[in-house]
Amino acid sequence: MAIFTKTSHASVPAAITVFVWGIAAFATVPPLQMRVVAKASAAPNLASTLNIGAFNMGNAMGAWLGGLAITHGIALAALPWVAAAVAIAALILTWAAARLDARKAPLRAAGMAVRQDAC
Numbered sequence: 001m002a003i004f005t006k007t008s009h010a011s012v013p014a015a016i017t018v019f020v021w022g023i024a025a026f027a028t029v030p031p032l033q034m035r036v037v038a039k040a041s042a043a044p045n046l047a048s049t050l051n052i053g054a055f056n057m058g059n060a061m062g063a064w065l066g067g068l069a070i071t072h073g074i075a076l077a078a079l080p081w082v083a084a085a086v087a088i089a090a091l092i093l094t095w096a097a098a099r100l101d102a103r104k105a106p107l108r109a110a111g112m113a114v115r116q117d118a119c
Contacts, residue, residue: 001087004080029055062086 001021007013033051040047062083069082 001080002084005077008077008080 004014004017004021007017033048036047036051037044065082065086066079069079070076074082
């Protein structure tokens with residue numbers, strides 16, 4: 001996204017940047033969907049709908065944040081930097097969630113072993 005600040009002033013580089021950006025963005029959807037369904041094995045359909053709802057909420061919030069930035073005087077050429085900051089925040093959130101999930105995994109495995117022993 002930050003690259004777009006440099007390429008947005010010329011048609012061909014901007015088109016290439018948006019094309020690559022689209023590939024990168026849509027390439028994340030299938031693995032995320034598979035992870036959500038795997039984690040929610042008891043209700044995969046519900047988890048899938050919530051996951052897609054979260055994508056839609058992210059789209060809406062991105063548009064809102066972009067509009068808010070423009071309203072407060074940020075130049076159009078600087079909007080990719082705003083988007084890059086949001087992406088970095090999302091990566092930090094993802095990292096934190098992965099760490100929490102990794103911390104809980106041994107506890108879940110221990111719980112499963114106890115339940116299996118009880119049977």
